[in-house]
Structure formats: structure tokens, C-alpha cells
Amino acid sequence: MQSEMAVDLHMDSPEITVLPTSSGKGRNRPMLKENQVRFVAAVVALLTATAIVFSFINFQKEREFETPTDGVWWVESGGHLKAEKVEADGPGEKAGIKQGDVLIAINGVDITRKAVQVRQIYRTGSWSKATFSLTRSNVPIEVPVILTPADRSLNGGLRLIALIYLGIGIYVLFRRWTAPKATHFYLFCLASFVYYSFHFTGKLNQFDWIIYWSNVTAWLLQPALFLHFALTFPETKDVVKRHKWLVPAVYAVPAALLSLHIVALNFLRPSEVLRWNLDRGQMLYLAVYFVAATVVLWQTYANAASPILRQQMKWVTRGTFMAIAPFTIFYVIPYLRGSLPTAAMKISVLSLIFLPLTFGYAIFRYRLMDVDLIFKRGMAYTLAAGTITGIYFMAIGGASEMFHKNFPSAGPAGLMAAIVVTALLFDPFKNWIQDKLDKFFYRKRYDYRKTLIEFGRDLNSETDLDKMLASIVDRLSRTLLVDRIAVFVHDEQSRWVLAKSCGISQTTGLDMSFMNEERPDMAAAGHLFFDNTSQAVRENPGARETIRRLDLNYYLPCTVMGRTIAMVGLGKTTEGDFLSSEDVELLETLAGYIGIALQNARLYQSLAEKITEYERLKEFNENIVESVSVGVLAVDLEDKIESWNAQMEVMYALPRAEALGKRLSDVFPLNFVEEFYRVRQVPGINNLYKFRMGTPAGDTRICNIAIAPLVTRDFNVIGRIIILDDMTDRVELESQLAQAEKLSSIGLLAAGVAHEVNTPLAVISSYAQMLSKQLQGDERRSALLEKITTQTFRASEIVNNLLNFSRTGSSEFAEVDINKVVSDTLALLEHQLKTSRVKVENHLAPTLPKIYGNTGKLQQVFLNLFLNAKDAMPSGGTLSITTRNGRAVEVEVCDTGSGIAPEHIQRIYDPFFTTKKSPRQGHSGGTGLGLAVTYGIIQEHAGKIRVDSRPGEGTQFTMEFPMVRKAVNA
Numbered sequence: 012m013q014s015e016m017a018v019d020l021h022m023d024s025p026e027i028t029v030l031p032t033s034s035g036k037g038r039n040r041p042m043l044k045e046n047q048v049r050f051v052a053a054v055v056a057l058l059t060a061t062a063i064v065f066s067f068i069n070f071q072k073e074r075e076f077e078t079p080t081d082g083v084w085w086v087e088s089g090g091h092l093k094a095e096k097v098e099a100d101g102p103g104e105k106a107g108i109k110q111g112d113v114l115i116a117i118n119g120v121d122i123t124r125k126a127v128q129v130r131q132i133y134r135t136g137s138w139s140k141a142t143f144s145l146t147r148s149n150v151p152i153e154v155p156v157i158l159t160p161a162d163r164s165l166n167g168g169l170r171l172i173a174l175i176y177l178g179i180g181i182y183v184l185f186r187r188w189t190a191p192k193a194t195h196f197y198l199f200c201l202a203s204f205v206y207y208s209f210h211f212t213g214k215l216n217q218f219d220w221i222i223y224w225s226n227v228t229a230w231l232l233q234p235a236l237f238l239h240f241a242l243t244f245p246e247t248k249d250v251v252k253r254h255k256w257l258v259p260a261v262y263a264v265p266a267a268l269l270s271l272h273i274v275a276l277n278f279l280r281p282s283e284v285l286r287w288n289l290d291r292g293q294m295l296y297l298a299v300y301f302v303a304a305t306v307v308l309w310q311t312y313a314n315a316a317s318p319i320l321r322q323q324m325k326w327v328t329r330g331t332f333m334a335i336a337p338f339t340i341f342y343v344i345p346y347l348r349g350s351l352p353t354a355a356m357k358i359s360v361l362s363l364i365f366l367p368l369t370f371g372y373a374i375f376r377y378r379l380m381d382v383d384l385i386f387k388r389g390m391a392y393t394l395a396a397g398t399i400t401g402i403y404f405m406a407i408g409g410a411s412e413m414f415h416k417n418f419p420s421a422g423p424a425g426l427m428a429a430i431v432v433t434a435l436l437f438d439p440f441k442n443w444i445q446d447k448l449d450k451f452f453y454r455k456r457y458d459y460r461k462t463l464i465e466f467g468r469d470l471n472s473e474t475d476l477d478k479m480l481a482s483i484v485d486r487l488s489r490t491l492l493v494d495r496i497a498v499f500v501h502d503e504q505s506r507w508v509l510a511k512s513c514g515i516s517q518t519t520g521l522d523m524s525f526m527n528e529e530r531p532d533m534a535a536a537g538h539l540f541f542d543n544t545s546q547a548v549r550e551n552p553g554a555r556e557t558i559r560r561l562d563l564n565y566y567l568p569c570t571v572m573g574r575t576i577a578m579v580g581l582g583k584t585t586e587g588d589f590l591s592s593e594d595v596e597l598l599e600t601l602a603g604y605i606g607i608a609l610q611n612a613r614l615y616q617s618l619a620e621k622i623t624e625y626e627r628l629k630e631f632n633e634n635i636v637e638s639v640s641v642g643v644l645a646v647d648l649e650d651k652i653e654s655w656n657a658q659m660e661v662m663y664a665l666p667r668a669e670a671l672g673k674r675l676s677d678v679f680p681l682n683f684v685e686e687f688y689r690v691r692q693v694p695g696i697n698n699l700y701k702f703r704m705g706t707p708a709g710d711t712r713i714c715n716i717a718i719a720p721l722v723t724r725d726f727n728v729i730g731r732i733i734i735l736d737d738m739t740d741r742v743e744l745e746s747q748l749a750q751a752e753k754l755s756s757i758g759l760l761a762a763g764v765a766h767e768v769n770t771p772l773a774v775i776s777s778y779a780q781m782l783s784k785q786l787q788g789d790e791r792r793s794a795l796l797e798k799i800t801t802q803t804f805r806a807s808e809i810v811n812n813l814l815n816f817s818r819t820g821s822s823e824f825a826e827v828d829i830n831k832v833v834s835d836t837l838a839l840l841e842h843q844l845k846t847s848r849v850k851v852e853n854h855l856a857p858t859l860p861k862i863y864g865n866t867g868k869l870q871q872v873f874l875n876l877f878l879n880a881k882d883a884m885p886s887g888g889t890l891s892i893t894t895r896n897g898r899a900v901e902v903e904v905c906d907t908g909s910g911i912a913p914e915h916i917q918r919i920y921d922p923f924f925t926t927k928k929s930p931r932q933g934h935s936g937g938t939g940l941g942l943a944v945t946y947g948i949i950q951e952h953a954g955k956i957r958v959d960s961r962p963g964e965g966t967q968f969t970m971e972f973p974m975v976r977k978a979v980n981a
Contacts, residue, residue, distance in 0.1 A: 051194065055184075055194070055197065055198075055201075058201060059177075059181075059201060062177075062201060062204060062205050062208075063177075065209070065221070065222065065225070066170075066173070066204070066205075066208040066209065068218070069208070069209055069210060069212070069218075069222050070170070070208075072212055072214070072218070072219075073163070073166070073210055073212050076212050076213070076214055077137045077160040077161075078133075078137075078160060078161040078163075078212065078213045079132050079133060079135065079136055079137040079139075079158040079159070079160065079161070080101075080102070080132070080158065080159060080160070080161040080162075081101075081102050081103045081108075081132055081141070081143075081156050081158055082097065082098035082101020082102045082103040082104060082159070083096070083097050083098065083101070083103035083108055084096040084097075084098075084283070084351060085114060085125060085128055085283060086125075086283045086284055086287075087124065087125060087282045087283060087284060088113070089113075090123055091113050091114055091115060091122060091123060092113070092114040092122055092124075092125065092128055092283075093111065093112070093113050093114070094108055094109065094110050094111060094112045094113075094114070095110070096110060096351055097109060097110050098351075101159075102156050102157055102158055102159050103156060105157070106143070106154045106155060106156040106157070107154045108143065108145065108154060108156070109147065111147070112145045112146070112147050113145060113146045113147075114128065114143060114144070114145060115144040115145060115146060115151070116143075116144040117131040117132070117135075117141055117142070117143055117144070118131060118135065118141055118142055119142075119144075124282070125282060125283040125286075129213075132158055133213070135158055136158065137158055137159060137160045138157065138158065138159065138160075139157070139158055140155050140156070140157055140158075141155070141156050141158055142154075142155055142156075143155075143156050163210070164357075165357045165360070166210050168360070168361055169207040169208070169210075169360070170207065170208050172203075172207045172361070172363065173203065173204045173205075173206075173207035173208035174204075174208075176200040176201075176203040176204045176207070177200060177201070177204040179200060180196065180197045180199075180200025180201060180204070181197075184197045195236070195239070195240055195243075196240065198236060199233065199236040199237060199240060202229045202232045202233045202236055203229070203233055205225055205226065205228075205229035206226060206229035206230050206233055209222045209223075209225050209226040209229070210222070210226070211223040211226065227269065227272060228269060230293060230297070231265035231268055231269050231293065231296070232265060233297075234265070234296065234297045234300030234301055234304075235261050235262050235264070235265045235300065237300065237301065237304050238261050238300045238301075238303055238304045238307070239258060239261050239262075240304070241303075241304035241305075241307040241308050241311075242257070242258065242261070242307055243258075244308075244311075245311075245324075248307070248311075261300075264296060264300075265296065268292065268293055268296055271289070271292075272289055272293075275289055291346065291347055294343055294346055294347060295343075295347055297343070298339050298343040298344075298347075301335045301338075301339065302335065302339065304331070304335075305328070305331045305332060305335050308324065308327050308328050308331055309328050309332075311324050311327075311328075312324035312325055312327070312328045330365050330366060331366060333362065333365040334362055334363045334365040334366035335363075335366075336362075337359045337362035338359055338360060338362050338363055340359075341355060341356055341359035342356045342357075342359045342360060466486055466601075470482075470483070470604055470605060470607075470608035473608070473612070474611070474612055474615035474616075474619075475612070476609070476612040476613065476615075476616050477511070479608060479609070479612050480498050480510055480511035481511060483498060483511070483579070483605060484496050484497075484498060484511050484512065484513045485513075487579075487581070487598075488513050488514075491581070491584065491590060491594055491598075492584045492585050492586070493581050493582055493583070493584055493585070493590075494514050494582055494583065494584070494585045495512075495513065495514040495515055495561075495562055495563060495580075495581070495582030495583075496512065496513045496514065496563075496579075496580065496581050496582065497509055497511070497512040497513075497515055497561065497563060497579075497580040498510050498511045498512070498577055498578070498579055498580075499523065499526065499577060499578040499579075499580065500576070500577045500609065501576075501577075506523070507523035507526050507527070507578065508523075509521065510577075514582070515561060515562075521557045521560070521561070522551075522553030522554050522556065522557045523554075523557065524551065524553065524554050525539075525547075525550050525551075525554035525557070525558065526539075526566060526578055533566075533568065537567075537599050538565055538566060538567040538568070538595065538598075538599060539565065539566035539567075540564060540565055540566075541558055541563075541564050542564065542589075544558050544559055544561070544562050544563065544564060545559050547559070561580065562582055563580035563581060563582050564581065564582055564583060564589065565579075565580065565581045565582075565590065565595070565598075566578055566579070566580050567579045567580075567581075567595075567598050567599060567602045568602065569602045569603070569605045569606030569609065570602070570603065570606055571603070571606040571607055571610050575606075576606040576609050576610050577605065577606060577609050579598070579602060579605065581598070636654070636656050637656050637657045637658075639656070639658065640658060641658060641734055641735060641736045641737075642656065642658045642659035642662045642663065642714075642734070642735035642736075642737070643656045643658070643659065643732065643733070643734055643735075644656070644659055644670075644732075644733050644735075645721055645730055645731070645732050645733075646675060646730050646731050646733070647729065647730040648728070648729065648730055649674070650674050650675045650676070650731075651672060651673065651674055652670050652671055652672065652673055652674075652675065652678065653671070653730065654671075655667045655670045655671055659735070662706075662712060662714075662735065662737045663706050663707070663712075663735075664706045664707055664708035664710075665678065665706075665707050675687060679704070680704060680705045682703075682704075683702070683704055683716075686699055686702070687718065687733075690718055691718070691731065694720075695719075695720075696717055696718070696719040697717070697718045697719075698715065698716065698717050698718075699714075699715070699716040699717075699718075700715055701713050701714075701715065701738060701742065702714050702715070702716050704735075711739075712737055712739050713737075713738045713739045713742050714735045714736060714737055714738060714739075715735075715736040715738055716733065716734070716735050716736075717733070717734040717736075718731060718732075718733050718734075719731070719732050719734075720732075746917065765810045765811075768806070768810050769807070769810050772803050772806050772807050772810065773807075775799070775803050776800060776803040776804070776807070779796050779799040779800045779803065780796075780800060782796050783796040783797065783800065823865060824863055824864055824865055825863070825864075825865075825866075826861040826862070826863060826975055827861060827862050827863070827864045827865075827866050827869060828859070828861055829859060829861075829862055829869070829894060829900055829902060829972065830855045830856070830859055830894055832866055832869045832870055832873065833853075833855065833873055833892055833894065833902070834853075834855075835870065836870050836873040836874055836877060837851060837853075837877070837892075839874070840874070840877055840878070840881075843878075843881065844877075844881060844890065847881050847884070847885075847887060848886070848887030848888075849880075849881055849884055849887055849888060849889070849890050850887075850888070850889045850890070851889075851890050851891075851892070852889060852890070852891040852892070853892055854891065854892065854893040854894070855892070855893075855894045856894045856895050856896055858896070859894055859895075859896055859900060860896060860900060860974040860975065861974070861975050862900050862952070862972040862973065862974060862975060863952075863973070863975050864952045864972065865952075868948045868951070868952075869948070869952070871944065871945075871948065872945045872948050872949065872970075873904070875941040875942065875944065875945045876904045876945065876968055877890065877904070878941070879941060879942070880904065880906035880908060880966070882908075882927065883906055883908025883909050883910070883965075883966065884906055884907060884908040884909075888906060888907040888908055888965075889906070889907045890904070890905070890906050891903070891904075891905040891906075892904055892905075893905075896974075899954075899971040899972060899973055899974060900971070900972045900973075900974055901969065901970065901971050901972075902969070902970045902972070903967060903968070903969050903970075904967070904968045904970075905965060905966070905967040905968075906965050906966055907964070907965040908965055908966060909962065909963065910960045910961050910962040910963055910964055910965055910966050911926075911958070911960040911962070911966055912962055913962075916958065916960065919942050919958065920942050920943055920946040921943065922940055922943040923940065923943075924943075949970060952972055953972075953973055954970055954971055954972045954973070955970065955971045956968060956969070956970050956971075957969045957970075
């Protein structure tokens with residue numbers, strides 16, 4: 012009977028609780044009080060040591076002894092046992108036992124009571140066959156049953172919960188042993204440890220009975236301790252204060268149940284029904300007490316006046332509900348209704364693990380902010396304790412054996428050495444788990460928290476006060492996830508002013524007097540803390556308004572050599588929680604580094620102001636050099652560049668940083684360096700006129716260069732000054748002017764020649780056509796006349812080009828869509844381009860403004876350019892036409908042909924200049940008038956034309972036309 016009871020007992024309700032987190036500091040107490048504390052500490056230590064030793068021995072004995080079972084719940088009925096329930100797929104069901112069968116005998120021994128049946132299966136043993144004599148519907152039958160070991164799978168999970176309770180309880184007691192309710196909390200954890208780790212094996216010896224009664228006592232004591240805790244946490248409830256008998260009444264129920272249990276087992280006739288009713292009564296008591304405790308905690312949360320207590324109790328109630336609800340719904344209620352523990356019911360027991368992990372931290376009423384820290388540390392210590400417990404005895408045994416083997420006379424020294432070694436190994440192992448949990452809980456914040464102190468030490472490397480303050484605000488807000496943060500410093504009148512902030516909008520009209528006073532609370536705690544910034548009742552009205560507007564809960568002084576340099580203010584986290592005590596301690600440490608860094612930054616700032624004045628004068632002189640419109644550079648006696656003004660950067664296309672410190676030969680082309688070395692030997696100022704110089708950008712600049720010695724006040728030469736005046740644009744304008752004048756002169760001549768030549772050409776053409784009609788039968792002579800006619804037309808075309816070039820033709824200007832002109836011209840040449848294997852790529856801007864011009868003449872411009880591009884690509888290629896809208900309408904015509912030789916670039920617009928000396932089959936020879944006519948038409952349209960060509964790579968013509976203006980439309 013007792014073994015069956017033991018199995019059921021440990022399928023009940025595992026509980027767990029977490030750590031407290033407030034700071035309690037010892038105060039002077041009377042000697043009697045100190046003796047009481049020491050006595051309680053000694054008793055608690057003795058109970059803890061005894062519980063741990065007994066738990067380990069019980070674990071060992073349970074592994075050595077297997078409890079046999081037949082998988083049937085037998086209940087006394089009519090002088091024999093009746094099968095009340097048969098476990099699915101258990102030994103009894105496999106043997107054929109069914110619900111309602113009556114057990115008469117086992118192996119020939121009459122069975123009249125449950126205790127006799129247990130004794131018989133124990134004698135038979137696990138994995139042995141027992142013959143069960145049964146009656147089924149008054150029909151006697153015998154079935155062989157193979158007994159199997161009882162299922163103890165839940166015991167491992169219960170022992171894990173027990174270790175969690177004990178680990179968290181020990182951590183709380185050692186870290187905050189003077190905190191309110193800490194001892195009560197530890198006793199609850201210790202009772203839970205005993206309840207979940209003590210398991211009756213069924214050997215029926217004295218040690219087993221100690222384990223059994225310890226388990227029963229802990230089972231009955233645990234709910235009472237929890238309800239007592241709820242009634243007095245975080246403060247004693249008013250109902251308890253009014254009714255002093257309430258707390259003793261809490262413990263009266265478990266005392267009565269324990270007395271009933273003792274009487275039932277020792278003075279009443281044991282029966283399975285009695286055991287079952289006792290278990291259900293105790294289970295009902297456990298559920299009622301836990302639910303009552305949950306209700307009390309929920310009322311505390313609902314009636315909490317301060318935001319801290321409300322937030323604190325929110326975690327407590329949620330954790331308690333998550334622990335109690337699944338256990339009550341899925342285990343207690345089915346158990347009370349008569350269900351034996353199933354696998355699902357056993358799993359629901361594990362929900363009670365949430366209770367310690369969310370509850371213990373709240374013991375310290377004003378340390379709500381430690382919830383994350385306590386959960387993290389509690390988990391770390393629990394995992395460490397659970398793992399160390401497993402290897403602890405192995406380490407002791409191994410180390411002891413080693414000492415005895417090597418030092419036989421060591422005696423107890425081996426055991427002591429093993430304990431010391433285990434203790435030394437525990438801390439690094441715990442730190443390793445703590446580090447892993449930090450990475451899990453903080454994730455991206457982990458690196459920030461880990462390097463926050465290093466950041467404080469590195470602050471001295473930043474001398475800019477504003478950047479330093481911005482860095483402090485940014486790093487703290489990202490590390491601690493704080494939504495509001497501010498740094499206050501003293502101004503020249505020693506008044507606190509807001510220097511840098513994040514999340515604060517109102518920064519004027521602040522009364523900072525609450526930070527000027529020597530406050531006892533700041534001296535004691537190391538910082539100011541306002542749990543409710545809207546109710547700072549101890550401050551004056553102005554300070555209260557400032558605290559409310561800033562909405563900062565923490566003010567940490569940055570002190571250096573006893574003087575407060577700055578004050579750092581922080582609000583709650585982005586989730587509305589207060590900071591943890593670990594965060595506050597970290598900030599207090601960092602505040603010292605911040606104070607030193609701010610003091611150093613102010614010294615640097617003072618020095619920087621003096622340097623700034625000197626730099627201003629120096630910069631004024633340098634600005635003169637930077638502002639001139641010519642390039643200026645200076646070199647030392649080793650020809651290393653020491654100065655390089657902005658105009659040099661623009662003209663030579665080389666940043667100053669890439670030029671300074673380099674030799675002239677590493678920066679400038681060889682032709683300039685040779686000229687520089689030549690003229691350097693000549694005293695005085697030397698000039699190079701219209702010197703052509705290549706730049707790193709690939710273009711060529713034409714410069715007037717002056718090279719002069721750089722001398723000191725004592726007329727000592729310390730280097731050279733080189734001045735470069737960029738003449739490229741001026742030379743290009745001069746070239747265009749000369750070209751225009753030349754074309755104007757040639758145009759006048761061409762006009763006269765065209766008129767004189769046009770008349771005889773018309774006569775020759777007319778007579779040739781007349782003769783051709785008369786000699787239609789003579790093929791030989793007709794061919795000759797056809798050639799004469801063709802040549803006269805060609806000569807006429809040349810004359811017409813000359814007329815266009817000289818602007819003698821009439822032209823009407825109107826608004827023209829340049830995209831349409833381009834498209835129409837390409838359509839005319841589509842066949843020629845296709846047969847010449849020329850691929851056309853159009854990049855025409857969809858919204859191009861119209862220009863003012865003549866469609867026919869513009870078509871002639873593009874026709875000339877497209878035909879030239881085709882002739883430049885005898886083996887085929889790509890012709891690309893692009894239009895765009897900028898300051899003017901731009902048209903680019905690019906080909907991938909043979910390009911134009913550099914010596915021909917300046918002559919391409921000259922009339923009758925052509926490079927088409929020997930045309931290929933199907934191509935006509937050039938007249939040299941196409942580009943000349945093109946140039947004249949573009950000038951007539953007030954436009955510009957530029958050419959860029961590289962031999963072997965292609966040519967690009969760029970044309971610009973002014974857009975239509977309102978004055979033109981009028």
C-alpha cells in the first residue's frame with residue numbers, strides 16, 4: 012500500500028520559485044536578535060545539508076531497487092481485491108486481466124488486503140511470472156502475469172524542478188539574506204526541494220519511512236508557505252492585520268491533514284480506498300491553497316497604487332497563473348474526479364517550473380527593475396547547480412581516490428582537496444553558463460553591454476565635447492534601450508544646463524535646484540531615483556515641474572576628486588520598465604569615467620579656442636591663395652609638393668591629399684618635369700607660354716606657367732612657386748573665332764563662284780539631256796551622255812552646298828521637334844545603314860523642348876553627320892544618337908568608326924577638306940563641304956558644335972541648340 016501511495020504522491024504538484032532582488036544591509040541589533048539570527052541560520056543550514064544528503068542517498072537507492080507492478084489498481088471489495096482500473100498496455104492488460112475482475116490469490120497465497128498483494132508482487136520481483144487466481148462473473152480463472160518495474164519517468168523531471176528550487180533559494184539566501192521575506196522564501200524553496208526530490212522506493216525499511224514522511228510533510232507544508240507568502244508580500248495585507256488568527260489558520264489545515272494521515276496509517280485498518288481518499292483530500296487542499304494564493308496576488312496587482320508595485324505584481328501574477336492554471340486544470344481536477352495519473356497529467360506538473368522563474372525577484376519591493384537580471388541569474392545558477400550536482404560527487408570521488416592512491420597517508424586531506432577542486436571549478440563553469448545566457452537574452456545588446464566599461468575607458472581619446480556627449484547618449488540609449496536620456500553640465504555661472512539629450516523636447520526654463528543640494532539619498536544610494544516623476548513631493552514646486560517635464564527617473568552624478576562634473580539622467584526602458592540594479596551599478600562605474608573624460612574635454616576645448624585664433628589668421632592667409640583664379644603650388648628644395656590650392660584641384664583634376672608630399676615627377680607628366688628642371692637652373696622668374704599638359708583625367712590643358720623662387724625674409728631660397736594659368740578655354744575660343752572669320756571669307760568667295768558656275772552647268776545639263784533623247788538607239792553614245800548628265804548634277808549639288816554654306820538660300824524658321832527631325836533623317840538612311848551593317852541605337856528624351864530652327868537645314872546637318880559616321884565604319888559598327896534636356900537641347904552623334912587623326916581635328920570644318928581620297932565600292936568620294944555646311948547651319952541656329960575623337964575608337968559630335976523662349980514665340 013505504501014509503495015503505491017509513494018508512486019501517486021510524486022505525480023502531484025511540482026512548484027518553483029525565483030530570487031529576490033533588493034538590497035538589505037545589516038544594521039546593529041541587540042545581542043538577542045543576533046543570537047536568534049544565528050540560530051535560525053544554523054537550523055536552516057542543517058536542514059539544507061540533511062535534505063541534500065538524504066536526496067542523494069534516496070536517488071542512489073531508487074536506482075538500485077526496482078519496484079515491481081502488475082499495472083492494475085486493486086481496491087478492497089468483499090474480503091478480496093477488485094480490479095478498479097487496468098493500465099493500458101500494462102502487465103495486467105497483457106495477461107488478460109479486465110476491469111471488475113476479483114483477485115483471489117497470487118502464487119497460491121490468498122489475497123484479502125492491499126498490503127498482502129503488494130507483499131506478494133515484491134516477493135516475486137520484476138520481470139518474474141506470478142500466477143493470479145481471479146474470478147470473472149463468478150467464473151474462476153488463472154492468468155500468468157509478467158511483473159514489470161514501476162514507471163518512474165516522472166521522477167527525473169521532479170528532481171530537476173527540485174534542483175531549480177534549491178539553486179534559486181540558495182542564491183537568494185546568500186545574495187540577499189537580509190531582504191524582507193528572504194528566509195520565508197528560502198523555506199518555501201527548501202520544502203519544494205524535499206517534496207520533489209524525495210521518492211518512496213517501497214523497500215519498507217526505516218530510511219524509506221523517513222523519506223515517505225518527509226515527502227508527505229513537505230507536500231502539506233508547501234501550499235501553506237506559499238499562501239502565507241502571498242498574504243504578506245510585498246507587504247502584509249490589511250485583512251491579515253485585522254485578523255491575527257488568519258496566518259495560524261493557514262497552517263492549521265495542513266496540520267490537521269498530517270494528523271489524519273498519521274492516524275490513518277498507524278491506527279486505522281489500511282485500505283486502498285482510504286489511501287486514495289487521503290491523496291485526493293491532500294490534492295484538493297493543495298489546489299485550493301494555490302488558487303487562493305493566486306487570487307490574493309491578483310488582488311494585490313489590481314489594487315497597487317504605485318506604478319512600481321503594479322508593474323512588479325504584474326510579473327508575479329502572470330508567473331503564478333502560468334504555473335498554477337495548467338497544473339490545476341490538467342492534473343488536479345481529473346485526479347479529484349477519479350482519474351489515475353496519465354502521461355498528459357504528468358507533463359502538466361512541469362508547468363509549475365514557471366513559478367520560481369518569475370516570482371522570486373519581486374521579494375524586494377523597490378527592485379522591480381531586476382526582473383530580467385534575476386531571471387537570467389536564476390537560470391544561470393540553476394543550470395550550473397544542476398550540472399555541478401551531477402559531477403560533484405564524481406569529482407570528489409576521483410580527486411579523493413587520486414590523493415589516496417598517490418598519498419596513502421593523506422587521510423581526510425584527499426576528500427578536502429576534492430571539495431576545494433570542485434569549488435574552484437564551479438565558478439568558471441557558472442560564468443560560462445552566464446555568458447551563454449547573456450548572449451541569448453541580450454542578443455545584439457550583448458556586445459554593447461560587454462564593451463560599455465571599455466567605452467568608458469576610451470572616452471578620454473575623444474576631445475570634442477559635443478561629439479563625446481553625443482557618443483555617450485547614443486551608446487547608453489542603444490545599450491540599455493532607454494527612451495529618454497540627458498547629460499547636464501555646469502555653465503560659466505556654475506548652473507546646471509542641459510548639454511545633450513535624446514527623446515527630450517522641452518529644454519528651456521528648467522529648475523535644476525534639486526541637483527545642487529547635498530542630498531542624503533544621493534550620498535547613500537549613489538544616485539537619485541524618482542519612481543514617479545509626476546509626484547516628486549519632496550522637491551520644491553519649480554523642481555517638481557522640471558522633474559515632470561524631463562520625465563527622467565535616474566540622475567547619476569559624474570564625480571572627479573570630490574567634485575561633480577556632470578549629471579547623467581535616464582528614463583525607463585522602451586518597454587516601460589525600470590533599469591536593473593546591474594544596469595545601475597554599471598552606470599555608476601561608468602559615471603566616473605565620464606566625469607574624467609568631460610573634464611579633459613573642457614581642458615582641450617580651452618586649448619582649442621586659443622589654437623583656433625592662430626588657425627584663423629593662418630587660414631586667412633591661405634584663403635587668399637585659395638581664392639585666386641590660377642593654380643598655385645609650392646615645392647621644397649627636394650621638389651616635394653608642399654602646397655596645392657583649390658584651383659589646382661579643379662584644373663589638374665587631382666585632389667590635394669593625393670598631391671601633397673609627393674615629388675613633381677610623381678604627379679606631373681614628363682614634358683613638364685623636364686622643362687621645370689631646365690628653367691630651375693636659371694635665376695629669376697621663368698615663363699612657359701601655351702604649354703600643353705596632360706592631366707590624370709586624360710584631357711590636355713593649355714597653360715601659361717610661371718616658375719619663381721620661394722624665399723624667406725632673409726632672402727634664402729627654400730623652394731619654388733609654380734603658377735599655372737589655364738588658357739584652354741581661351742585658346743578654343745580664339746580657334747573658333749579664327750574659324751568663323753575664315754569661313755566668312757570663304758563663304759563670300761563661294762557665293763560668287765556658285766552663281767558663276769550654276770549657269771553653264773544648267774546649259775550643259777539641258778543640251779546633254781536633249782542629245783540623249785535623240786540618240787536613244789545608240790547605246791554607246793547614250794551612256795556617254797548619261798555620264799555627262801550625272802556629273803552635271805553632281806557639280807550642281809556642290810554648287811548648292813556652296814550656296815548653303817554662304818547662307819545665300821532662303822530659310823524660314825519655326826518651332827521644331829528635334830526628335831522628329833532625327834527620326835525622319837534615320838528613316839531616309841535606313842536602307843543604306845542596314846546594307847552597311849551599321850546598328851542604330853536611339854536614346855531620344857521623351858519630353859524634349861522644341862527649338863527655333865529650319866527643319867530642312869537641320870535634316871541636312873544630321874544627314875551629313877550620319878553619312879560621315881557610316882563611311883567611318885566600313886566594316887559596320889554602332890551609330891548612337893542621344894538627345895537630352897539641360898541648359899539647352901543637346902544632341903550627341905557617336906560612332907565606333909576609325910576616328911579622326913589629331914592633326915586633322917582643327918581642319919574638319921574647312922571647305923573642301925576631306926580624308927575620303929579613295930572611296931570604296933558603293934561610296935562616293937567626299938567633297939569636303941559636308942561639315943563646313945553643317946557648321947554654318949548650326950551657327951545660323953545660334954547653336955554650338957563640339958567634336959571628340961580618338962583614332963581607332965570612334966568619334967562623338969555634340970550639338971547644343973537654345974530652347975524656344977517666349978520672346979521667340981511673340
